[in-house]
Amino acid sequence: MELLDRYFKVRKHTEAICSHLQTEDYVVQPVVDVSPPKWHIGHTTWFFETFILKPYFMGYQEYNPEYNYVFNSYYETVGNRVIRTDRGNLSRPTVIEIYRYREYVDDAMTKFLCAEPAADVKELLILGLNHEEQHQELLLTDIKYILGHNPLFPAYNKNYVSPKVEVSNAGFIRLKEGVYEIGYAGNGFCFDNELNRHKVYLNSFEISPNLVTNAEYLEFINADGYHDFRHWHAEGWDWVKSNKIESPLYWHLIDGEWHAYTFHGLEPLRLHEPVCHISYFEAYAYASWKGMRLPTEFEWEAAAPQFAWGKAWEWTESSYLPYPGFFKAGGAIGEYNGKFMVNQKVLRGASEVTSPGHSRITYRNFFQTHLRWQFTGIRLAK
Known part of the structure; x- marks a missing residue:
């Protein structure tokens, strides 16, 4: 159960980051380097579906075969994908539908992790968790760019606490x-x-x-x-x-x-x-x-x-x-x-x-x- 607990801790943290967003915030892509938050939500879900559930969970039914094209980032091995500059042009799937996709995959992962996975699969799962944690940082970075380039300069979260800076008085x-x-x-x-x-x-x-x-x-x-x-x-x-x-x-x-x-x-x-x-x-x-x-x-x-x-x-x-x-x-x-x-x-x-x-x-x-x-x-x- 330790793996399952960690899985949901990581997944919930991603959703907590997005909890301060309005629906319209999820879909914006001001520049090529910034991905819309809804794409991050879908891509991190796609990772577990593609690399864990489809190859290793017998009987798993893919949520939507077209999502591989939408949420693949740069994995040539896995097939064609939407080019990076077009991620912000995807009004569909909707934010609600992507969260349903996320819930569907999480339910399947809960069943999959009822048994201890093989060592190589466990290693892949841990990589997937670290991958989502990387996207949590990207999410916050992209959200700041999206809101910071809105002429109204809206706040992301008034309760956000920036960590204190440790300063040394010593020389080089x-x-x-x-x-x-x-x-x-x-x-x-x-x-x-x-x-x-x-x-x-x-x-x-x-x-x-x-x-x-x-x-x-x-x-x-x-x-x-x-x-x-x-x-x-x-x-x-x-x-x-x-x-x-x-x-x-x-x-x-x-x-x-x-x-x-x-x-x-x-x-x-x-x-x-x-x-x-x-x-x-x-x-x-x-x-x-x-x-x-x-x-x-x-x-x-x-x-x-x-x-x-x-x-x-x-x-x-x-x-x-x-x-x-x-x-x-x-x-x-x-x-x-x-x-x-x-x-x-x-x-x-x-x-x-x-x-x-x-x-x-x-x-x-x-x-x-x-x-x-x-x-x-x-x-x-x-």
């Missing part, structure tokens, strides 16, 4: 040169991109115990950092000019005062909080302006036991690449991480909307350099 943390072990070690769950554990050599370096704050980033803006090409990669400079970027996402200059959209709505900028929702381009430019740099993901992991993290994902200077001995599983599950190991940067840590249990020191998040709808911030190194 110094690590000696040497060989460090990187990657997951243990018997618990990890994603395949955290493996295999291996050794890396690091030169001596220093790393900040704190994330860069809004006040510190505002100094970069006031110093005309967005108009000084010297601090930007060529591609980043093109991005700034082409998109007329002047500040982090969700920042608004109103009557000479900076405000930011939060889950409570539009509020005066909180200067002491870590800067958030910035691209890798901006993180790199700020570090250059300060005469420093971003840490590599290996430096970050080696130093992480000595500082607090969890308010925002932290851009690193590392490209998202496989570790030595990385192995892609066969079939659709092998498409989970490996095929994205190109043209992306690694982020480390966790954010304030990261699901519990996803804050491992070895966890490797990854995004393209221009993206900033995620809760992303800066930690400096030198």
